[in-house]
Amino acid sequence: MDRLASVLFAVLRGLVQAACIVALTFFLCRVMPGDVVDVLGLEGGLTADQQVEMRRALGLDQPLLSQFVTWVSHALQGDFGRSLRFDQPVSDMLANALPVTLRFAFLSFAFGVGLALLLAIAATAFRSRWLDGLIDGINIWSIAVPTFCAGFAAILIFSIWLGWLPVIGGLLMPVIIIGLDNAGQIVKSLREELKEAVMLPHVRTARAKGLSPWRIAIAHVLPAAAPIMLALSGLALGGLVAGSLTMEVLFALPGIGSLTLNAIHGRDYPIILAAVTVIAVALVLINTVIDILHRLIDPRLA
Amino acid sequence: MIGKLLEIRDLDVIIHGRKLVDSISFALAPGETVALIGESGSGKSMTASAIMGLLPPGITMAARSAIVFDGKPLDPADETAMRPLRGRDISVVFQDPMSCLNPFMTAGAQIDEALRRLGHGDGTKRRARILELLQLVEMSDPATIASRYPHELSGGQQQRVMTAMALAAEPKLLIADEPTSALDATVQAEILALLRRLQDRLGNAMLFITHDLAAASQLADQIVVMHKGRCVEQGPTAEVLLSPKDPYTRMLVSTRTMLAELPATAPRSSAEPLLAISGLQYEYPAKRLFSKPFRAVDGISIAIAPGETLGILGESGSGKSTLAKLIIGLARPGGGDIALFGESLAARNFRLTPAMRKRCQIIFQNPYGALNPRLTIEKAMREPLELLGLSGPDDRAKLGSALADVNLTPDYLGRYPHQLSGGQRQRVCIARALLSEPSLLICDEIVSALDATVQMQVLRTLKALQQKRGFAMLFIGHDIEIVRWVSDRIAVMHRGKVVEQGEAGALVTHPVEAYTRKLVAAMPRPIA
Structure with missing residues (x-):
């Protein structure tokens, strides 16, 4: 019973850790100067009107917090959105890279x-x-x-x-x-x-x-x-x-590494977020498994 | 040598050319018990390790030395030759059973491992033998004990499991290396009696290694006294203990007689108590969510008059050290009050004023930990002077005379703690605590880390100083003889409560409560 409780505790702690990392990444991405529209603008010479229109279409004109809420609610359903640059579903790109x-x-x-x-x-x-x-x-x-x-x-x-x-x-x-x-x-x-x-x-x-x-x-x-x-x-x-x-x-x-690096260069937020989420969850998962193994090996910790 | 089970001739155990054991010779007949007595560093455990072939790497036996077991010479360095003997003909029970049992295996599995190596039949047969062995060491519920991990057993149970494991093959020789020194006094007495009964039943010879004269006198036929690697005296137990010839043996024996003769107790003073504790409570927070906190101090009420010594006697886990921490404000009580020098501490949130700290000092158990290894003795002693605002131009003279009070010369001021022996370090701690001329001194197990002879020297010094200066003491200890020797009155602590308190002599001669009676019964009898 005690052993089960301590394992559950380890899992819970892992989940909280992963959530914190994802939230931190989301907001840190937005601290980087410039967004995807700026980058595309530099590359392809978009007009100012086109840029405004594009930001609106991508939802980048919304308040940060509501963007975050939208992203989280979609991500929880397995939908990481579409790449802003390549217009492909992020999940497909991840599935290829993983x-x-x-x-x-x-x-x-x-x-x-x-x-x-x-x-x-x-x-x-x-x-x-x-x-x-x-x-x-x-x-x-x-x-x-x-x-x-x-x-x-x-x-x-x-x-x-x-x-x-x-x-x-x-x-x-x-x-x-x-x-x-x-x-x-x-x-x-x-x-x-x-x-x-x-x-x-x-x-x-x-x-x-x-x-x-x-x-x-x-x-x-x-x-x-x-x-x-x-x-x-x-x-x-x-x-x-x-x-x-x-x-x-x-x-x-x-x-994933190459994918993330390219996404950072292009300010392709959905990919950065999805990749970091996958890495974070994987690391937390591994650490949790290690923690649980530790508790299982050592009877004194149970 | 016919009729000898073990014979040791001119045993030298050497590390880097230095002799840890120097020309030890003794012999052990089948069924006989020899006690190897000595203080820390005397080489007694090294002697045992040599016999088992378990000398640590880099430590060797000299070529001229001989260990003859059952008619055959042993070579401790020859692992393949030694291994078949271990656990079969020679077994060992070590000192600290908690760390000597594998924490990852159940008690049963560890005994099973020993049986399997002996080629002891199939699973069911071994299982029966495990239960039989646990019964042999007088465990009431063998099946439950077998399924437990070491940390789920008490110290006494752990040592019984160790003993059961060592006796699995019914060895001809059992080496018991300080088998009881990590255990509480009452448990010590039980284990010693058990070893004796087992020997009567199984007829094994025993090499009993100990620092404790009283324990040796209970078990041994012969005694070998070791000091700094050499044998200073050996012979039949009664002869060695009753008429010791060597000065060192005499000193060892005299520490016991000193404990038997009590110093004069201070007359009970009717003055207002320096320290009055009423209904004190303290709980350690629960280690896990939803489990109950541990109540270490549970409604304690005691008082100390000026110049008086109150002994707090208790076994490990009784809450006695927590009590000391509470008095000097290192932890905050959950309830009750402490009146220090007539002032209620509860009213000031259990924070001591500098003036109170000056008058109430504490000395801890481990003098090595209590002195900063990077500070010279002078710097270590000057620190409290400066903190309490007592520092002045005559500091050096003050420190020198403080050291003289504890029988150390002023040239110790320039030394570092590692250059001092354990006893000298504890003397420095005493001198440091007394610098501020406190009226109350709290001594938390201050001699338990020291050898018996050193213990007595330190206690004598402390007692003499008390007579000269007239400070009161709260003397915390687990050794009933020592606490009785030092104290005017004794309070017995058990599971966070004071179960009995009274005048020291009377409490020991006529204990009232069941727990005190048990402690007194475990007290070593006089050697004579």
């Missing part, structure tokens, strides 16, 4: 977190100075080298000089770059956490019981480190959003 981003995000996340876990576990198990060095190296790399720099360098080396990989559309390079960046952010804390978990009194008890090293690792060390592993994975996912934006632009992947 799978690209999801595939990319999933692969990078799996690679990054998998690598970090593997290295941290190996470094703890073998107490190898060489592995410790590697972990510090990846950590420094992720702090010091921005992903777009690594992206340019990779394109230059592997696509242009060596000609091994395509510049456009290939997933291998961006996945490795973002995965490495993700791994670097979490691998060090992960290793420290595992090293501490190995020294925990209840792990010593397990050794005193004469259990095998495998049994100790799986039943006693990993559960103790699981909460922090989950939290770090969540952190890595957050970094993924920023990472996928640059990588999609750099490697011309037609995902």
